[in-house]
Amino acid sequence: MPYLNEVRIIQVLPCIAKPGTIRFISELDRDISEVLPYLNTILDGAIYNHEGHNITLKKDNRLIGIHGRQLSAGKVIDLKDADNLINWFKDLVNDTYDKKDSIKPNYERRKKLTVLDILKLMPLTNCKKCGEATCTAFAVKLAAEEKHVLVCADLFSGKFNAKKDLLLDLLKQCGYKIPSIFANKDELNAS
Numbered sequence: 001m002p003y004l005n006e007v008r009i010i011q012v013l014p015c016i017a018k019p020g021t022i023r024f025i026s027e028l029d030r031d032i033s034e035v036l037p038y039l040n041t042i043l044d045g046a047i048y049n050h051e052g053h054n055i056t057l058k059k060d061n062r063l064i065g066i067h068g069r070q071l072s073a074g075k076v077i078d079l080k081d082a083d084n085l086i087n088w089f090k091d092l093v094n095d096t097y098d099k100k101d102s103i104k105p106n107y108e109r110r111k112k113l114t115v116l117d118i119l120k121l122m123p124l125t126n127c128k129k130c131g132e133a134t135c136t137a138f139a140v141k142l143a144a145e146e147k148h149v150l151v152c153a154d155l156f157s158g159k160f161n162a163k164k165d166l167l168l169d170l171l172k173q174c175g176y177k178i179p180s181i182f183a184n185k186d187e188l189n190a191s
Helices: 033-042 079-098 115-119 135-143 161-173 185-190
Strands: 007-014 022-028 047-049 054-059 062-067 070-076
Touching: 007 079, 022 079, 033 047, 033 054, 033 079, 062 079, 070 079, 115 135, 115 161
Parallel strands: none
Antiparallel strands: 007 022, 022 070, 047 054, 054 062, 062 070
């Protein structure tokens, strides 16, 4: 018998963050608080609050909130998309619970970077090569994980290696996705 059997949608509303989509709140058939530290280990980019028993994350540009007995999501296309998201979530929770003995739980909260954290390590050339009008606009998108650090051409041009290394380290420490070639930089330097 699965750990989590049923996730029932209890409310559907228009999404405020993205017009034309929906947001929903659903109720879980059990409290999954004990699984949250394990999910925090395996979910890239999740923000976990141990005292609040919740995780916030993005999946396929959807905003997802996981609480002890609740799953909510925004930027969902329609009810079929909501159902697919719920099925993914149930599979994730059940698989994580089944494998929890082999997963080290993580009780730490991921630090969410501010725009200023990122901006002070940007080239500040406002070159527009990233598709944004300014480095500040790019930093906003990077902080929200809507742009990838590799899009900043000037940062990787060779002129800003010190800033690039610091920014990549900061992103890595805070759990942001960075290219695997940079993720294992210490291992590469040791060999």
